[in-house]
Structure formats: C-alpha cells, structure tokens
Amino acid sequence: MKETLLALLQQAVxxxxxDAVIPSDLSVRLQVTHTKDKSHGDLASNIAxxxxxxxxLPPREVAQRVIGALPESSAINKVEIAGxxxxxxxxxxxxxxxxxxxxxxxxxxxxxxxxxxxxxxQVEFVSANPTGPLHIGHGRGAAIGDSICRLLRATGWxxxxxxxxxxxxxxxxxxxxxxxxxCLNLTPDDEQWQKDWYQGxxxxxxxxxxxxxxxxxxxxxHVEGKGDSQDLDAIRHFAVAYLRREQDLDLKAFAVDFxxxxxxxxxxxxxxxxETVERLIANGYTYEDGGALWLKTTAFGDDKDxxxxxxxxxxxxFVPDVxxxxxxxxxxxxxxxxxxxxxxxxxxxxxxAGLQALNLDIPQGYPEYVLHQMVTVMRGGEEVxxxxxxxxxxxxxxxxxxVGRDATRYFLxxxxxxxxxxxxxELAKSQTNDNPVYYIQYxxxxxxxxxxxxxxxxxxxxxTLGLQHLDKLTLPAETDLMDKMSQFPELVKSxxxxxxxxxxxxxxxxxxxxxxxxxxxGSDQPxxxxxxxxxxxxxxxxxxxxxxxxxxxxxxxxLGVTAPEKM
RNA sequence: GCGCUCGUAGCUCAGCUGGAUAGAGCGAACCCCUCCUAAGGGUUAGGCCGCAGGUUCGACUCCUGCCGGGCGCACCA
Numbered sequence: 001m002k003e004t005l006l007a008l009l010q011q012a013v014x015x016x017x018x019d020a021v022i023p024s025d026l027s028v029r030l031q032v033t034h035t036k037d038k039s040h041g042d043l044a045s046n047i048a049x050x051x052x053x054x055x056x057l058p059p060r061e062v063a064q065r066v067i068g069a070l071p072e073s074s075a076i077n078k079v080e081i082a083g084x085x086x087x088x089x090x091x092x093x094x095x096x097x098x099x100x101x102x103x104x105x106x107x108x109x110x111x112x113x114x115x116x117x118x119x120x121x122q123v124e125f126v127s128a129n130p131t132g133p134l135h136i137g138h139g140r141g142a143a144i145g146d147s148i149c150r151l152l153r154a155t156g157w158x159x160x161x162x163x164x165x166x167x168x169x170x171x172x173x174x175x176x177x178x179x180x181x182x183c184l185n186l187t188p189d190d191e192q193w194q195k196d197w198y199q200g201x202x203x204x205x206x207x208x209x210x211x212x213x214x215x216x217x218x219x220x221x222h223v224e225g226k227g228d229s230q231d232l233d234a235i236r237h238f239a240v241a242y243l244r245r246e247q248d249l250d251l252k253a254f255a256v257d258f259x260x261x262x263x264x265x266x267x268x269x270x271x272x273x274x275e276t277v278e279r280l281i282a283n284g285y286t287y288e289d290g291g292a293l294w295l296k297t298t299a300f301g302d303d304k305d306x307x308x309x310x311x312x313x314x315x316x317x318f319v320p321d322v323x324x325x326x327x328x329x330x331x332x333x334x335x336x337x338x339x340x341x342x343x344x345x346x347x348x349x350x351x352x353a354g355l356q357a358l359n360l361d362i363p364q365g366y367p368e369y370v371l372h373q374m375v376t377v378m379r380g381g382e383e384v385x386x387x388x389x390x391x392x393x394x395x396x397x398x399x400x401x402x403v404g405r406d407a408t409r410y411f412l413x414x415x416x417x418x419x420x421x422x423x424x425x426e427l428a429k430s431q432t433n434d435n436p437v438y439y440i441q442y443x444x445x446x447x448x449x450x451x452x453x454x455x456x457x458x459x460x461x462x463x464t465l466g467l468q469h470l471d472k473l474t475l476p477a478e479t480d481l482m483d484k485m486s487q488f489p490e491l492v493k494s495x496x497x498x499x500x501x502x503x504x505x506x507x508x509x510x511x512x513x514x515x516x517x518x519x520x521x522g523s524d525q526p527x528x529x530x531x532x533x534x535x536x537x538x539x540x541x542x543x544x545x546x547x548x549x550x551x552x553x554x555x556x557x558x559l560g561v562t563a564p565e566k567m
Numbered sequence: 568g569c570g571c572u573c574g575u576a577g578c579u580c581a582g583c584u585g586g587a588u589a590g591a592g593c594g595a596a597c598c599c600c601u602c603c604u605a606a607g608g609g610u611u612a613g614g615c616c617g618c619a620g621g622u623u624c625g626a627c628u629c630c631u632g633c634c635g636g637g638c639g640c641a642c643c644a
Contacts, residue, residue: 049625309642316641344638371572371638415580420636420638430606434592446603454603503581519603567606
C-alpha cells in the first residue's frame, strides 16, 4: 500500500520537474508515514513542505500542484491538504485489505525481504570469558545479539553468528589457579588464596570433576580430567573446556545458536598476533618507551597512546582483538556487528585505531558496535546484587529455570540496548496481563482457540472463500489491524538496519492489543464476533485474524520467542 | 577531570534517523463475563519531553553549555 503510494508520488514529482515547478536536478527523498490519527487519513506525506523552498512557493500551494500531478489510482479514495502542508491520503478499502492476502501468500516469510542481497555479515555476541557461568548481562547480550541475527537473516543477509572465547589471557590463569587451589582443598579463607582468584561454588565442581578424571564431551572438544593437582596446564585445559560446555548448555537452553566459535588462543597458535604486531611496526605506528611497545592510537582519535606489548613481553588484550578483527575482514566480512556490554566501550577506539593503522583500507567505522547497558535484577521490590567474585549472582540458567525462556528473552530484548534495564523477576514470571509476553502470546493462542471453536461447531475454515470477501471487513477495528500489519515489513527492515530488536517487541504489544480489542467487540455485540451466522463474513474475519496470528508468529520468531497454540 | 551513554506521566518504557493536539503498559478511581480463554475489554485522572540557549517553515528528535544517573578512563580483560 505504501509502496503503491510512493510510486505514485514519484511520478508526481517527476511531472513537477518536467513542468519546471522544481529544479530537475533536485534529489527528493520521498517520505510517506502512517498517520497516528485516522482523521488525517491512512498515509500522509510531507513532500510539499520539503519542496516549498526549491519551488519558491508556499507549502500548501506545492501540495496542490503535487496532487494535480498525481496519476489516477483506484488505490486512493480521497486526498486532502491539511495543516501546514501535509498531504493526507485516504486509501481504498481493497488497497488496505491486500495485506491480508499478502500474509496468507507469504506466511512465515511475510515481513522478510532481500535488502541484504545475500551479502555476508558477521555478528559477534556474548563472547564471555570461559571463567564462569553466564549471568544476566550475558543473557541480555545473547537475546539482543541473537535477535539481530534473526532480523538480518529475515532481511536477506548471509549471517554468521560468532562467539569469541578469550581463552588466553590472565583471567584464564586466574581460573586455572582457582581450580588448582580447590583441587588442593584450599578455601578463600586460607592465607595462600589470592584475591583475584575466583571464589564461586562452581569452581569446586570443576575441581571435583577434574580430580575424578571425568570427561568433557562436547561438540568440538573431548577433554579428560587428568586428576593431577600439580599439572596447571592440564587443569587450565580442563577448566576452560568445562566452562565452555556449561556456557554452551546455557545458550542452548536459551535457544541461542552460534555458527562459529572462535578461540583467542588460536590467534597465538597461528601466529596471527605476531603478524599483526609486525605489520603495525612496519607501518610506523609504534614506538618503544619504558621497555614497552606502544601503538599511536592518538593518530586515530584516541585520548592517549596505548601499550601493545608490556615490558614483561606479554601483549595487552586489544592486540589479539585487532588480529581477530583483521581475521574477520580477511574472511570476507565487509560488515561486522559486535554486540557487547557498554562497560567494554573503550575497546572500540583501540580496535578501530589498530585496524586503521594496518593500512589495509578497512573502513573507519569497522566494525559496527551495539552496546547494551547494565541489567539490574529486582525480586520483590529488592535489588539482587550481582557480585561475580563472591560467587553470588543471578545466572542465566537460574533465570531460564525460574522465569522461563520466552519471558526472559522477551524482557531482555524489549528495551533499547543503550538504556539501562530493570529486570523484574516477579513481573516476568507473572501470567497476567501485566506481562507483555503472555499478552502477546495469548493473542496468538486466542486466534488458534477461535479456529478450534469453529471446528467444534462443525464448520470449516475456508480460506479461499474468506479472501474473496475481504471487502466485508470495514469495521475500524478491522482496518486498524490491516493497517498495523501492513507496517510490519518496513518495521522489520528498519529494525534490521538499525540493529534494534526492541521495536519488534513494542510492535507486537500493539498488534496484540488491537486483536484483543477486536475480539472484545463480540462481547457487546454478537454480530461483531469472529464467528457469525454469515459464512462469508465469518470466513473473511477468520482470514484477517489468521493473518494477525501469522504476523505475531513471525514477530515473535524474530525475538526467539515461541507462539503457543494454546495457553 | 576526560570519554561514552541515558534523563519523556507516580513506576517501567516507546516516540519511526526534524513534522500535525507527545504515546503505551503498570499503578490509582470507576465500569463490563447466561458470550470464540476476563491470561480480556472500556472510561477517567496523570506531562514546562532534566534546565538554558541555538539551527528553521517546524525541535522530544539536530548543535552548544549546564544539572543529574550509569559505565569506562592500567604495561587488566
């Protein structure tokens, strides 16, 4: 419907250029919006106000000219000039109802597009250190990152979801020592216990399994516990494998899948870190000072230069990061999205600076970042404090077990990434209308329920017949639903472009509200029920609500939330 | 102190990359089940969009400066 109008407007603009009302070389960005207020029609354009200046005419007069140049179309019922110069379009009913047909035709693909033209994009998210279970912050990253992947896939991108394991740094040494200490039956109260060791209970489990010579059996790794408390390398190897498996299981329970797992250690093994460093040196962006090797990140907008190689010979964390992103680029990912916690935002400048300093024509804004803010967990009005060192924190697994996967995913993805998020466990668990997840899912189930009811009445759902009688759907509640559904494809497109899954969550809440309102009409006036004595009308209505059901299904799928048939 | 980010109804949040009188939900006050799930619907109340300037036909949206919250400012990750 919107596309139709855009095409018509384009013709009108071309005509105005031909008539020399506006300069022929003027590039015009056509804008058509869905109106908030139905008295303003269905769609509106601000084109006249945009063209007022180049045309040298008052906006309302330009509007008159645009309308005059508009080709005849059966899709448009009425056109009005309003306010400062808006052109309001009242669309014909059959132009509105065509969306119902589209949904039936395209089904699960409705809302999808080929905007990405099958180009490769890599999305890196979660990327937690394998030093402990995933917590709610990782959960937010997982929910957002995975939804971004789904959005990009839906819009025609060739997506690779990747998890980067920092399995080579100091944190891993701390992990190994922590496990070793537990193997030796040390506790955090002992004098030998160092303060940067991990105190969590799970470390004891790792130590016990290692000593019991258990085997870690996962997709890409098979590691046996050696049972030797003196072999730190073996402990490290086992502990990392153990925790990676735990994290994988958590993610699986969260319905988050990765196409690739990338190990930081492999960058060292393959000499990629050395290679990167040498290239940076060769390009003249480094210097030695105080026994350390520095990168001139200030040449690329950083506050100060950064140490690459410490005086003890070790690399700082961002060096393998640069090597890793070079690797991404060389793997052919011209577009990369990194979803991570905003507490890591200082890496952005460094990684980008490092990539620029390689002189390989990697674009300046590479890679893209989506940063999410912290999550505060509330239980019964009390904040649940998260402290990793002390081992007392809300794990993702706990949340999934207590709250459920769907609600957890929805709540973590329903807010803009940049805003802080308060996760209310009681609210997420509640199965009432307070809870948007159930509200939306119920709308889906409600349609399913109506179709079941039809069967109980020994009547059939006749889709073809219904689609032939969509013109009978003229109630405001019905056209509102059509209008809302017709917005879905553009919404998905923009959500994917902006990497903003939360808009899908909000949209679904609104669509569900319209559906519930439509249902409720039948309480007051039986003739407004979905199932009536008039079969043609009934079938048309069933087509409409089936379409809504499909759109809710498609939208929830983008968030990784299920759409139950029954609740 | 510097950088990033946020500041919209009592609370939790939207506001489509500048558009028409700022929207939802919860909470508050009422109202609606002989009816396809009341896991629902309706009505009312509630706002100097943090503050002050600027940009223009037009600003919650863009720019600048303050104020306030979060995060980050290591030869840590």
